[in-house]
Structures are given as C-alpha cells and as structure tokens.
Amino acid sequence: MGDMDGNAERHCGIAILDNDPFTAQGLSAVIASADGLRVAWTSTSAEQTVQRCLTPDTRPDLLLTDMSLGNGWSGADVCMRIRRRLGTMPILAITAFPVGYYARDAALAGAQGIVSKADRAQILNALRTVLLGGTWGELFDNTTIAHIRVTHQPDHKLLSGKETTVMNLLSRGLAVEDIAVTMQVSESTVKSFIARAKRKLGAGSLREAVAKWTGESDA
Numbered sequence: 001m002g003d004m005d006g007n008a009e010r011h012c013g014i015a016i017l018d019n020d021p022f023t024a025q026g027l028s029a030v031i032a033s034a035d036g037l038r039v040a041w042t043s044t045s046a047e048q049t050v051q052r053c054l055t056p057d058t059r060p061d062l063l064l065t066d067m068s069l070g071n072g073w074s075g076a077d078v079c080m081r082i083r084r085r086l087g088t089m090p091i092l093a094i095t096a097f098p099v100g101y102y103a104r105d106a107a108l109a110g111a112q113g114i115v116s117k118a119d120r121a122q123i124l125n126a127l128r129t130v131l132l133g134g135t136w137g138e139l140f141d142n143t144t145i146a147h148i149r150v151t152h153q154p155d156h157k158l159l160s161g162k163e164t165t166v167m168n169l170l171s172r173g174l175a176v177e178d179i180a181v182t183m184q185v186s187e188s189t190v191k192s193f194i195a196r197a198k199r200k201l202g203a204g205s206l207r208e209a210v211a212k213w214t215g216e217s218d219a
Contacts, residue, residue, distance in 0.1 A: 013040040014127065015060035017049040017078065018094075019069045023117070027064065027094075034124050046073035050081045059089060062131050067095045067102040067114070070184040075102070076109040076168070077161030080150065083110025087147030090130045094123070099137075105168045107139035109161070110146040159197055166193040167213045170206070 014031055016039060018024040024042045031037050040060040043049045046069050052058040063082070067075035075093050082091060093106040093114040106114045113136025115126045126136040135142060141149060159167065162183070169179045176194075180187045194206065203209035210216075 013038040013061055015040050015049065015052065015063045016042040017044075017046065017063065017065040017069070017075075018042070019044050019046075019066065019071070023066070027117075027123075030120055030123060031127070034127075037124070037127060046071070046078050050078055053082050053089060054085055061089070062127065063089065063091045064094055064127070065091060065111075067093050067106060068097075068182065068184070072162060072183065072185050072189065074105070074162070074165045074183060075111075076105040076165050079106060079109035079111045080161040080164060083143075083146055083150045087144045090133075090143050092126055092130050092136065103137060103139055104172075105165065107137070107141070108168065109164070110143075110150045111140065112143060112146070113137045113140050159200055160193075163193045163197040163200070166190060167197050167209070170194070170210050171214045 014037060016024050016027050018027065021044055024044065028039045028042060031039050041052070041058070043052070049063070049065070053060070053063055065075045065078050069075060069078070079091050079093070082089070091111045093102060093111045094117055095102050095114065096117045099114050099116055103114050112130045112134075113126050115122050115136065117123075129136055133142060140146075165183060166179055169182060174182070176187050176190050180190045183190065194209075198206065198209045201209050201212050203212055
C-alpha cells in the first residue's frame with residue numbers, strides 16, 4: 001500500500017496518506033466506488049507523501065490525509081509542509097476522532113476541510129466539494145488563501161510542523177503525556193519540541209509561549 005500505483009498518471013486523482021494500510025485500502029475502495037473519483041496512489045509514509053505532492057509528476061489532484069500518523073508526524077505537519085510550497089493542490093484531512101478535535105489544527109496548517117472516517121457519504125461529498133475549489137467546514141480557507149496565510153504568518157512560518165502541532169495541543173490544554181500519546185512519540189521528544197518552540201517564540205516560560213501562540217499576549 002505504501003507504493004505508488006504504477007499505472008497512475010500526473011494529476012490523475014486522489015492520493016491517500018494513512019499509517020494504517022488497511023484503513024488506506026478501505027478508503028481506496030470507497031473512492032473507487034464513486035463516479036468521477038479514483039485513487040492516484042496511497043502511502044503510509046508522511047515524508048514520502050510530502051515529496052510526491054511537491055513533485056509535479058506525482059502530484060495528485062487532492063491529498064486525503066489522516067491527522068494521526070505516528071512516527072513523530074501528524075496530518076498537520078504534512079499539510080503545513082505542502083501548503084508552504086503550494087497554493088494549488090487541495091488537502092482534505094480525515095480522522096477517526098470527532099472532527100472538532102483536529103479541525104483547528106487542520107485549518108491552521110492549510111487544509112481545505114476535515115471529515116470523519118466513519119461517514120462514507122460525507123467523505124465523498126467533501127472530496128467533490130474540495131476538488132471543485134470549495135472548502136468543507138467553517139474554519140477552512142481555499143488553497144490560495146491558505147497558502148498566503150501559512151507563508152506569511154510569522155509564528156507558523158517560524159515553527160516546524162511538529163512544533164506547531166505541539167503548540168496547538170498545548171493551547172487546547174493537553175498535558176505533555178497526552179501530547180506524547182496523540183503524536184505517538186516519547187514525552188522527552190515532546191519536551192524537545194516545546195523547548196525549541198519557546199526559543200523561537202521568544203518566551204521565557206511555557207505559559208508565556210502558549211499566550212503568544214494563542215494571541216493572548218501582545219509581547
């Protein structure tokens with residue numbers, strides 16, 4: 001499932017990123033069953049997916065990415081890496097959690113919407129809407145606006161994708177141990193992300209960093 005379909009052509013459909021190959025296979029079947037939609041390729045590797053989306057010959061019409069990927073990556077990391085470089089290809093996030101859990105992260109990272117893995121009809125409707133240049137959800141911008149926002153917002157330009165994810169989760173009140181579970185990394189790794197984020201934000205404490213991140217501080 002991690003390998004690109006050998007018959008795929010440039011801009012030939014939807015790419016799927018999910019760290020669970022069985023989930024990716026199920027999503028592929030859902031998409032393949034719908035009129036006018038087909039799968040370009042699937043991948044279990046976040047890094048490989050970013051590279052493929054940034055390469056014209058392997059770039060899909062749309063990327064469907066899970067928000068919880070493991071190995072230190074999140075869907076927000078993937079969205080951010082791609083959206084900083086591209087203002088064209090739409091990204092739709094998908095999650096097994098309630099969509100509100102990741103909606104803000106996905107929107108801040110430059111995605112065009114988020115859907116639940118449990119709702120097949122909604123997945124297909126969202127895919128069609130986003131492919132036509134629309135957005136799925138009130139928080140989301142189209143690709144052009146998202147690209148401009150992501151590349152010009154100082155905090156999000158300054159922090160890496162993983163540091164961004166950690167700050168977003170901290171701003172929602174999650175503890176370090178909860179963030180480690182969510183991102184599927186060690187607590188020491190989370191603490192390293194926090195330390196780098198504090199330094200880049202010019203914050204002397206975690207409280208100050210979160211306040212700057214959420215806009216509650218003018219400093």
